[in-house]
Amino acid sequence: MDRKEISRILNEIGVMLELIGESPFKSRAYYNGARTVELLKEDIGDLVAGDRLKDIKGIGKALDEKISELVKTGRLRYYDNLKNQIPEGLFEILKVPGLGPKKVRTLYEKLSITTLGELEYSCIENRLVDLPGFGEKTQQKVLEGIQYLKKNRGRYLYPEAWSRAEELIGAMEKEEEVKHISAAGSLRRKSETVKDIDILAAGYDAEAIMDKFEALPGIEKTVERGSSKLGVLLENGIRVDLRVVSPEQYPFALHHFTGSKEHNTAMRHRSKGMGYKINEYGIFREDGDEGVSCASEEEFFKTLGLSFIPPEIRENTGEIEAAEEGNLPSLVEAADIKGLFHVHTVYSDGSASIEDMAEMARSLGAEYIGISDHSRSAYYAGGLKEDQIKRQREEIDRLNGKLRDFRIFAGIESDILPDGSLDYPDSILEKFDFVIASVHSNFTMDRDSMTKRLVRALENPFVTMLGHPTGRLLLAREGYPVDLESVIEAAAEKGKIIELNANPYRLDLEWHWCRRAKERGVKISINPDAHNLEGLKDIIYGVNAARKGWLSKQDVFNTYPLDVMVDVLSRGRGGE
DNA sequence: GCCGTTTTCGGCCCGACTGTTTTCAGTCG
Known part of the structure; x- marks a missing residue:
């Protein structure tokens, strides 16, 4: 059992302890334990085998025993027992805004409510109002909360939230009562997805500031309002919390x-x-x-x-x-990025020409661009046949002939087949300036096989970098199971690059793992995976993620200036 | 359940807001 699964179970135990009314400090101990396990650097199996778990801060005797049982047997009796006591539906009910463990417990004990549907029905039947701690308004709020949950799963991609936040902040900056204003919360921390938008404003007249905020376009309704805090819903369902403090605070x-x-x-x-x-x-x-x-x-x-x-x-x-x-890294910045790899064009499933993509990249400040259309096994995306590769190369050579101080590198995004080989022979691969190897099919392999598949791809001397290493799509699809530790290890050994795909749906390699790659000396390439002109701008989301992963300029492959990149790519091609 | 240059017991981060209460519990961040 891996640490992600163990972490999930410990977290769930924390929730269950709250539901059955245990000491909040006890639940917190489990939450802390879950986080500690999730962030473990060392293999958890080794720690258990060496009896070193309890040396870790936050893991005492009880957690040590439980984690060890999970690692050794794959099960935990304590967890199973708790789970048997608590109906599954209560976890979903906990997601209703305004309902916490105490109220959920009351609903269960007094009204035997165990599912979201039963809860909705009970609200309509007016049965919540007489419960202790409940009332008319709570019942109404719960009903609205259920609608909210049904309408959306409650999380948004960063760009959607960020663009709305920028509009709101931009409008408020013009108000004279507002001395300072900024995004806060997960948005300011550049999380990949966010639950809501937090905005902090400073001024001496909180009431006036909140009045003006409420009147901004796009704000549908006010959910709560006190003397310093305002909560509203936008028309697209995103919740915005505004806090107002004095400029001194x-x-x-x-x-x-x-x-x-x-x-x-x-x-x-x-x-x-x-x-x-x-x-x-x-x-x-x-x-x-x-x-x-x-x-x-x-x-x-x-x-x-x-x-x-x-x-x-x-x-x-x-x-x-x-x-x-004084050991904080100097984090990479957008201006450090000197070129953009992983760019699709009309040759496969992109919508822009090579020349237009190059011009756009140049206008964004890049010194070079790396074109990499899909390879032949990607039928659905119009993957390139041999004659198309030849034609594309000719076009790139022609464009490079007339471009000054800019370079187009000719590459390919080659599919990694189930056995880990690429879908072109070496005789073709060797002709490219660079090769991105990516998985686009057969996602449902077991973890071991998938890991071997990726490691073998990295052993191919013609591969420059590994594309979107887990294949995840945020809010849509989990990545395939893969042992990233081994993949990073293989990349380190073979001197390969790993992509941080900057598409806001992907952000893959995930930032936790970027930090790991950095520790192992593996360089990360922040790639837009652009399919149109606008897509090149997605690079910023990759830079955000890289910063979360503690990456500095020197950890990022495509911060090399053009002359260095020409040199690196020519030396790296199969000559190791 | 965890932890200890105060401690092996008694703490455990802190505050706003809401709604249900007549002084506070629960939720949220």
């Missing part, structure tokens, strides 16, 4: 509302050890109410003895320790 509040929750918890804990209390309003000495003023987030961190931690990496995965030691 802004730096503290910006940090607080940017999160993550785990980062904040760790920061508060650390501050406490220094004799400070921190919250969204300031930094206070524990022995008095006196606050420490800070003009910016930079000063906030400085006061606490830390260098500035970029929002993207505030996940409590070592950033605080690194900031303390």
Whole structure:
């Protein structure tokens, strides 16, 4: 059993403990354990075998025994017992906004409600109003929450949320009451998907600011409103939370509302050890109410003895320790990207010509572009036959002849067949400037076979990089099961690049693993996988993800300037 | 259930908002 599965089970135990009314601290211990296991670097089997699990912070005797049982037997009696006590449907009911474990438990115990459907029916039958802690309004809210859940699964891709947030912030910036305004929360941390939009504003007249916000176009209704907090729904269903603080409180509040929750918890804990209390309003000495003023987030961190931690990496995965030691990486920026690989054209399933794609890339500041249409086994995408490859090459050579200070590299996105071989012979592969190897079919292999398939592809001397390593589609499809640790290892050994596909639906290699690749010395290429002109701009989402993965300029392949890239690609071709 | 340059017991991060309550529990972030 892998650590992802173990982490899931520990999390579920945490939820179940809340549902049966156990101590909240006990559930938290399981949540912490789940996170700890998820982020483990070392193989969990080895840790269990070496009896070293309980040396890890957050894992004590009880969790050690339970994790060991899972690893050794693949089962956990404690979990099974809990699971038998708790109807499956309660987990779905927990997702209804406004319902937490306590209320769900009441619904179950008093009304025997175990499914979302039963809950909806009970609301319509007016049966919630008499329950302790419930009332008319709660019942109405629950009913609306069920509709909301049915309408959408409650998460949005980053670009959709970001563009709406930019519009709202842009409109509010013009208001004179607004002294500062910024996105906060998971949006500011550049998460791949977000549940809602958090916006923080600073000003002295919160009521006026909230009034103006409520009146912005696209806002459908107000869900909650207090003296400093406003919650609204947009017409597309996204929830927006606006918080208003004073300009003096802004730096503290910006940090607080940017999160993550785990980062904040760790920061508060650390501050406490220094004799400070921190919250969204300031930094206070524990022995008095006196606050420490800070003009910016930079000063906030400085006061606490830390260098500035970029929002993207505030996940409590070592950033605080690194900031303390002055070891934070200098994160890659969009301007560092010097060229764009993985670009499709009209030769396969793209909609633009090679020349137009090149011009667009150039206008975006690139020095080179790497054309890689689909290969012959991708029938559905118009994969290239041998004669088309030849024609495309001729066109690229012709264009390169007339372009100055810009270069088009001729490549291919070659399918990795089930056995790990590519779908062209070496005699064809060797003619390309670069080769991206990707899986586009036979997703349903077991983990071992898929891992072998990818590793074998990486062993091919003509392969430059591995494309979208897990095949996941955010909010739509899980990636195929694969042991990425071994894949990264193989890439490290063979000196291969791994793609971070910048398409906002993919962002594959996922950022956790980017960090792992960096540790192993594997370079990441941030590729747009563009099928039209606009698609080239998706590169920014890849840069966001790379930043979350702690990548610096030197960790990213396509930050090489043109002359270096020409050199690297000519040397790397099968000559190892 | 975890943890300890105060501790092996008694803590465990903090605050806004809502709705149900007559002073607070539950939820959320």
